[in-house]
Amino acid sequence: MTLARRIIPCLDVDAGRVVKGIEFEGLRDMGDPAELAARYNLEGADELVVLDISASVEGRATFLETIRRVAEQLNIPLTAGGGIRKMEDGRAVLRAGADKVTVNTAAVERPELLSELAQQFGAQAVVLSIDVKRKGNSWEPYTRGGRDATGLDAAAWAAEAVSRGAGEILLTSIDRDGTCSGFDCELTAKIAATVPVPVIASGGANSFDDFLDVFTRGKADAALAASIFHTETHSIGVLKKFLEGRGVPVRLSR
Amino acid sequence: MKVAIVDYGAGNLPSVERALRGLGAETERAIAPEQLASAEAIVLPGVGHFSAFVNGLRERNLTASLRAAFDSGAPMLGICLGLQAMFASSEEAPGESGLGFFPEEVRALPTTVKCPHIGWNQLRRVHASKLLRNIPGDAYFYFAHSYAAPASAAPTVAACDHGFPFAAVIEQRNLAAVQFHPEKSGETGAQVLRNFLESVQ
Numbered sequence A: 001m002t003l004a005r006r007i008i009p010c011l012d013v014d015a016g017r018v019v020k021g022i023e024f025e026g027l028r029d030m031g032d033p034a035e036l037a038a039r040y041n042l043e044g045a046d047e048l049v050v051l052d053i054s055a056s057v058e059g060r061a062t063f064l065e066t067i068r069r070v071a072e073q074l075n076i077p078l079t080a081g082g083g084i085r086k087m088e089d090g091r092a093v094l095r096a097g098a099d100k101v102t103v104n105t106a107a108v109e110r111p112e113l114l115s116e117l118a119q120q121f122g123a124q125a126v127v128l129s130i131d132v133k134r135k136g137n138s139w140e141p142y143t144r145g146g147r148d149a150t151g152l153d154a155a156a157w158a159a160e161a162v163s164r165g166a167g168e169i170l171l172t173s174i175d176r177d178g179t180c181s182g183f184d185c186e187l188t189a190k191i192a193a194t195v196p197v198p199v200i201a202s203g204g205a206n207s208f209d210d211f212l213d214v215f216t217r218g219k220a221d222a223a224l225a226a227s228i229f230h231t232e233t234h235s236i237g238v239l240k241k242f243l244e245g246r247g248v249p250v251r252l253s254r
Numbered sequence B: 001m002k003v004a005i006v007d008y009g010a011g012n013l014p015s016v017e018r019a020l021r022g023l024g025a026e027t028e029r030a031i032a033p034e035q036l037a038s039a040e041a042i043v044l045p046g047v048g049h050f051s052a053f054v055n056g057l058r059e060r061n062l063t064a065s066l067r068a069a070f071d072s073g074a075p076m077l078g079i080c081l082g083l084q085a086m087f088a089s090s091e092e093a094p095g096e097s098g099l100g101f102f103p104e105e106v107r108a109l110p111t112t113v114k115c116p117h118i119g120w121n122q123l124r125r126v127h128a129s130k131l132l133r134n135i136p137g138d139a140y141f142y143f144a145h146s147y148a149a150p151a152s153a154a155p156t157v158a159a160c161d162h163g164f165p166f167a168a169v170i171e172q173r174n175l176a177a178v179q180f181h182p183e184k185s186g187e188t189g190a191q192v193l194r195n196f197l198e199s200v201q
Helices: A033-043 A060-071 A086-094 A107-109 A110-123 A154-164 A185-196 A208-216 A237-244 B013-022 B033-037 B049-058 B061-070 B185-200
Strands: A004-014 A019-023 A026-032 A050-052 A078-081 A100-103 A126-135 A140-141 A170-175 A199-202 A221-227 B002-006 B026-030 B041-044 B076-079 B087-091 B102-108 B117-121 B142-147 B158-160 B165-173 B175-178
Touching: A004 A033, A004 A060, A004 A140, A004 A199, A004 A237, A026 A033, A033 A050, A033 A060, A033 A170, A033 A237, A033 B061, A050 B026, A060 A078, A060 A086, A078 B142, A086 A100, A086 A110, A100 A107, A100 A110, A100 B076, A107 A110, A107 B002, A110 A126, A110 A154, A126 A154, A140 A154, A154 A170, A154 A185, A185 A199, A185 A208, A185 B033, A208 A221, B002 B013, B002 B033, B013 B026, B026 B033, B026 B076, B041 B061, B041 B185, B061 B076, B102 B165, B117 B158, B142 B185, B175 B185
Parallel strands: A004 A050, A004 A221, A050 A078, A078 A100, A100 A126, A126 A170, A170 A199, A199 A221, B002 B026, B002 B041, B041 B076, B076 B175, B087 B102
Antiparallel strands: A004 A019, A019 A026, A126 A140, B117 B142, B158 B165, B165 B175
16 A cells, blocks of 8 residues: 555646746747646546646636636646635635645745635635755745745754645755756655655656656656647656656556 | 545535546436435545544534445445545544544654655555455555554454555445545555445446
């Protein structure tokens, strides 16, 4: 009996379309969110994340509609976020069909938001997203889509967030994001050793070996990637068979 | 078949509804006692906090009807927090009373393991199970919880280990409950729901 390591495709959504940025800048159209969701559900994804990267007030209704369309395609868990400022935003996302809500900037500005969400929906529904840049031997969280430095330390912030009610950490290396140079395994190992909740590694996935690395050396509970799945560079099913062959416990769909 | 899905005010009902409808069942959101009395089967889904759940049931006057349904042997399926609510109490909400179908207390997962227990895990079969019929022994199920009922505390037919052995599937007469989310457990989860619907007919 083993808890499987999870493979999680991520859909970055802008105005109802899946897009992909390189190092948080520059966007490319990658397709329809519901179509991609259906494909990943079938391929054996363990979970799906949808992020509203425009996170604009005008785009809110469109994003909730995207969540509804995506959720209809899934029989696996769905996490949604991007621009979640307050409790009511979280509720709207969950009502639209998400199982978990992810918060980032608003939690840095007002950490009590994490406790409020956890009290209302349970810690298992609250995912704290941390986007970091390496600073020597530590990592600094950035907010507003990687634009604003926080002056915080990633490990200390993760620990505080968990004590306030975050049930999972979605940890993105801005340095690696979209560069295909592999996950930052030192980063994930550091955070995984610091917090008692699952850590989802994100940013830099390119090869099957990168995933193997982040589950072994990086001690990640789950790995998230976008572009390499969207472009059909790698099928999730083939990736999971590879990992199983290397001794990583994964759920193979039948 | 008409399935009443208990709506206590905070659950993510659409995914449970979609899964059951996909298997040919008719679903209805039950917010009043009379809806439970007329249902062919009752599903008690749940996410969130134990106290929000039991308070939600109480505010809608559903607690007594659920106990009556249990006593009359009405087919019932509890999911996640819905399983936990069937116990007398939970460490998550000291002083709050659950439905009390089982006299024991739901416990917090220990700090020696990652908590919440989130992700896909396997089961250890203890007794023959209606819900797990036609499901391979090494199949994975999606869990997302911080509290659990010790496996010894109820008619557990399948257990899972995370900190301590806990009840993953409970079956007793017409009562069934699962700690995982069948509506989020892919094809395997759909088979669990199919087995429940078939056991009712």
